[in-house]
Amino acid sequence: MRIGVVGGSLGGLTTACLLQDAGFDVSVFERSTTALTERGAGLGFLEATGRYLTHRAGVDLEDISVATDHIRYLYRDGSVAHDQLHRYLFSSWNTVFGHLIRCFDQDRYHLGHELIDVEQSDDDVTARFSNGATFTGDVLVAADGIGSIVRQTLQPAAAAQYAGYVAWRGTVQEQLLPASVTDQLGDAITYFVHANGHILVYPVPSIDGSVAPGARLLNFVWYRNYLAGGELDDLLTDRAGSVRHLSVPPGQVAAHHVAEIRAVAEARLPEVVAAVVTATEHPFLQTIYDIEVDRMAFGRICLLGDAAFAVRPHAAAGTAKAAEDGWRLAAELSTVGDAAQALERWERPQLELGRELLERTRRVGRRSQVDNDWVPGDPDFLFRLHEHGDQALEPEPGRSS
Numbered sequence: 001m002r003i004g005v006v007g008g009s010l011g012g013l014t015t016a017c018l019l020q021d022a023g024f025d026v027s028v029f030e031r032s033t034t035a036l037t038e039r040g041a042g043l044g045f046l047e048a049t050g051r052y053l054t055h056r057a058g059v060d061l062e063d064i065s066v067a068t069d070h071i072r073y074l075y076r077d078g079s080v081a082h083d084q085l086h087r088y089l090f091s092s093w094n095t096v097f098g099h100l101i102r103c104f105d106q107d108r109y110h111l112g113h114e115l116i117d118v119e120q121s122d123d124d125v126t127a128r129f130s131n132g133a134t135f136t137g138d139v140l141v142a143a144d145g146i147g148s149i150v151r152q153t154l155q156p157a158a159a160a161q162y163a164g165y166v167a168w169r170g171t172v173q174e175q176l177l178p179a180s181v182t183d184q185l186g187d188a189i190t191y192f193v194h195a196n197g198h199i200l201v202y203p204v205p206s207i208d209g210s211v212a213p214g215a216r217l218l219n220f221v222w223y224r225n226y227l228a229g230g231e232l233d234d235l236l237t238d239r240a241g242s243v244r245h246l247s248v249p250p251g252q253v254a255a256h257h258v259a260e261i262r263a264v265a266e267a268r269l270p271e272v273v274a275a276v277v278t279a280t281e282h283p284f285l286q287t288i289y290d291i292e293v294d295r296m297a298f299g300r301i302c303l304l305g306d307a308a309f310a311v312r313p314h315a316a317a318g319t320a321k322a323a324e325d326g327w328r329l330a331a332e333l334s335t336v337g338d339a340a341q342a343l344e345r346w347e348r349p350q351l352e353l354g355r356e357l358l359e360r361t362r363r364v365g366r367r368s369q370v371d372n373d374w375v376p377g378d379p380d381f382l383f384r385l386h387e388h389g390d391q392a393l394e395p396e397p398g399r400s401s
C-alpha cells in the first residue's frame with residue numbers, strides 16, 4: 001500500500017516509522033518549510049510516546065528522559081504540603097523528535113507541503129498541497145494536529161471548545177537558577193494549587209538532549225483562567241498586534257502580559273516556583289481547547305492524534321494517544337489487506353480511547369480550575385493514557401514475537 005501521512009510531528013512521525021517498518025510505501029508531508037526543532041517544551045513522557053524508540057530503535061529510556069521519584073505539593077510559604085513516592089519520566093518534544101526523525105527515510109519526509117484539499121474514490125485518495133504538489137495513494141493519515149484541515153473538512157461540526165484557561169509555559173536552564181531552587185525542584189514534579197488555577201514544575205532534558213542533573217532544564221506549566229472574548233483576545237494579541245488562536249510562541253507574548261505573570265508569580269507563588277517563572281526569558285502560552293470527533297475513519301482517510309481528539313494536557317497523554325493510534329493503525333493495516341476495512345476496524349477502540357481521555361481531562365480541568373476540590377495526592381490527577389493505568393505492550397505489528 002502507498003500511504004501518505006500529513007503532519008510530521010510526534011504523532012505523524014511515529015506512525016510513519018511504524019508503517020515504514022511494516023513494509024508500506026510511506027511519505028510524510030509537513031507544512032513547515034524548515035526542519036521542525038524546539039517545539040513546545042517539556043513532556044510528561046508516557047510509555048506509548050517512547051515505545052517506538054525503545055522497542056524498535058534501540059534507544060535507552062535513560063538517554064531521552066529524566067526520571068523523578070516524588071510528587072510534591074507546596075504551600076505558599078514553600079513548606080511541603082504533601083510528598084508521595086511516584087516515578088514519572090519527562091522528556092521534551094525536540095528530544096523525542098530528534099531521535100524519531102533518524103528512524104525515517106529522509107527522502108520521504110517532505111517539508112513545505114501544506115495540505116489544502118483531499119478527495120477519495122473507491123480506488124484511491126488524493127491530497128493536494130499549496131505548493132502545487134499532489135499525492136495519490138491507498139491511505140491518507142491526517143496527523144495535522146489541533147487545527148487539522150482534514151478534520152475541518154470531514155467533521156465540520158467538531159469545533160474547538162475553549163476550556164476557559166490557557167497554559168503559560170517556559171523552561172530555564174538549571175545552571176541559571178540558585179542551587180536552593182534546583183535542589184528543591186530537581187527530583188520531583190512540584191505542584192502549587194491556588195484558587196482557580198495551578199502550576200507544575202518538573203525537570204526535562206536540555207535543548208541538546210542532556211539529561212545530567214545540573215545540565216537539564218526546569219519546565220513550568222501554569223494554568224490560568226481568562227474570560228473568552230476581550231480578556232482572552234488581549235492575551236492572544238502578540239507583539240506585532242496579530243490576534244492568535246492556538247498559541248503565542250516564545251518571544252511573541254505582549255510585554256505587559258509577561259510582566260503581569262512575573263509579578264503575580266512573585267506575589268502569589270512559593271518562592272522556588274516563582275523563581276522558575278521569573279527566570280524564564282521567553283514564556284509562551286497555549287490556549288486549552290477540547291475537540292471531539294464522532295468518526296476517525298472515512299473510507300481511505302483517517303484522523304490521528306490531536307487531529308481527532310484534542311484533550312486537555314492534565315493527563316500528559318496527548319503524544320501517547322497519538323502514538324497509540326499509530327501502533328494500532330499499523331497493526332490493522334498489516335493484518336487486514338483492504339485499506340478501508342482496516343481503518344474501520346481500527347476506528348472504534350481509538351474513538352473510545354479519545355472519548356475516555358477527553359472526559360477525564362475535562363473533569364480534572366474543571367476540578368482544578370473551577371470547582372477547587374483538588375486534594376493533594378488525588379489519584380484522579382495522576383498522569384496516564386488509560387483510565388485504569390497504562391497497559392502492557394501489545395505484540396508488534398508485522399513482526400512475529
Ligand SMILES: Cc1cc2nc3c(=O)[nH]c(=O)nc-3n(C[C@H](O)[C@H](O)[C@H](O)COP(=O)(O)OP(=O)(O)OC[C@H]3O[C@@H](n4cnc5c(N)ncnc54)[C@H](O)[C@@H]3O)c2cc1C
Nearest residue numbers: 007009011031043044115144145167305306313316318319
Ligand atoms: C500546555 C500543553 C501541555 C502538554 N503537555 C503534554 C505532555 O506533558 N505530554 C504529552 O504527551 N502531551 C502533552 N501535550 C499534548 C501534545 O502536545 C499533543 O497531544 C501532541 O503534540 C499531538 O501530536 P500530533 O502529532 O497529533 O499533532 P501536532 O504535534 O500538533 O502536529 C501536527 C503537525 O501537522 C502539521 N500540519 C498542520 N496542518 C498541516 C497541513 N495543512 N499540511 C501539512 N502539515 C500540517 C503541523 O505543522 C505539525 O507539525 C500538551 C499540550 C499542551 C497544549
